[in-house]
Amino acid sequence: MIGPVDSSKVPRYAGPATFARLPRLDQVAHADVAVVGVPFDTGVSYRPGARFAPSAVREASRLLRPYNPGLDVSPFERLQVVDAGDIAVNPFHIGEAIETIEGAATELQAEGTRLVTIGGDHTIALPLLRAVSRIHGPVALLHFDAHLDTWDTYFGEPYTHGTPFRRAVEDGILDTEAISHVGTRGPLYGKKDLEDDRRLGFGIVTSSDVMRRGVDETVDALRQRIGSRPLYVSIDIDVLDPAHAPGTGTPEAGGMTSRELLEIVRGLRGLNLVGADVVEVAPAYDHADITSVAASHLAYDLVSLLALKEGV
Numbered sequence: 001m002i003g004p005v006d007s008s009k010v011p012r013y014a015g016p017a018t019f020a021r022l023p024r025l026d027q028v029a030h031a032d033v034a035v036v037g038v039p040f041d042t043g044v045s046y047r048p049g050a051r052f053a054p055s056a057v058r059e060a061s062r063l064l065r066p067y068n069p070g071l072d073v074s075p076f077e078r079l080q081v082v083d084a085g086d087i088a089v090n091p092f093h094i095g096e097a098i099e100t101i102e103g104a105a106t107e108l109q110a111e112g113t114r115l116v117t118i119g120g121d122h123t124i125a126l127p128l129l130r131a132v133s134r135i136h137g138p139v140a141l142l143h144f145d146a147h148l149d150t151w152d153t154y155f156g157e158p159y160t161h162g163t164p165f166r167r168a169v170e171d172g173i174l175d176t177e178a179i180s181h182v183g184t185r186g187p188l189y190g191k192k193d194l195e196d197d198r199r200l201g202f203g204i205v206t207s208s209d210v211m212r213r214g215v216d217e218t219v220d221a222l223r224q225r226i227g228s229r230p231l232y233v234s235i236d237i238d239v240l241d242p243a244h245a246p247g248t249g250t251p252e253a254g255g256m257t258s259r260e261l262l263e264i265v266r267g268l269r270g271l272n273l274v275g276a277d278v279v280e281v282a283p284a285y286d287h288a289d290i291t292s293v294a295a296s297h298l299a300y301d302l303v304s305l306l307a308l309k310e311g312v
């Protein structure tokens, strides 16, 4: 097992920034988990900039340490975790980008490697779900987001960051018995947005629900719905309050704290996690790396969940 560069020997601000200072994919014979970047933001409806997230999150991840007390695991000792670099996607053609992402994610997973993807805007969740469902069939989905992302089209376009989960339901790649949004809030276009969303099969735990019920009750309800199904977790960083994630493209007031979100994610231990993404970090609007740090910790906890599930 090749672990991260030892920060007691090489200062953590020195050398290239792979995720958590892990080896690159080409430096190992087999990877159990790969962190991969998708620098793509052509699908956004408001502020652009998520194309710069993979490198910003990697920089912020230099401070991660090898033992995760929140989950009592040293993920890089249990599994071979690597940085698979970025998927090079066409910024001028959303349709082609979606095909490239699905193809690259399928190839990366061919030998059983699990992916934790750093976006990119939320458009990329669709091809990632397509790739993961080729292996596992329809998957349960936990979607952390201020937004529903089940709208139909923007300016007549079906593939945007506001529409991936409607497309995914239409594709039949989600197990609609177990798909939930967590953390939604903010103004909608109309009440019909919620009716359409319900018809697609989604359950909703709003940001206010999380505040009223607390982390433990929230986690219990989510776990019950998911059971032993293969689970994909998609985290739009704007699920956090703008105070905790200012660096994002479509911020909404009234979100969760990073502490609450990290605790909910840790509450997923033992579930059958098969893949995950952290999307919508837009570093140009960030301050003091608040958002990139939160994203790097979330990715670290997602890798840790995979290590708990699959480690030796």
Ligand SMILES: N=C(N)NCCCC(=O)O
Residues within 6 Å of the ligand: 045, 046, 122, 147, 149, 161, 162, 236, 238, 250, 280
């Ligand atoms: N997926 C994110 N972050 N945002 C979707 C917002 C779509 C809209 O502008 O209505």
Ligand SMILES: [Zn+2]
Residues within 6 Å of the ligand: 145, 146, 147, 236, 238, 239, 250, 280
């Ligand atoms: Zn969002």
Ligand SMILES: [Zn+2]
Residues within 6 Å of the ligand: 122, 145, 147, 149, 161, 236, 280
């Ligand atoms: Zn989103």
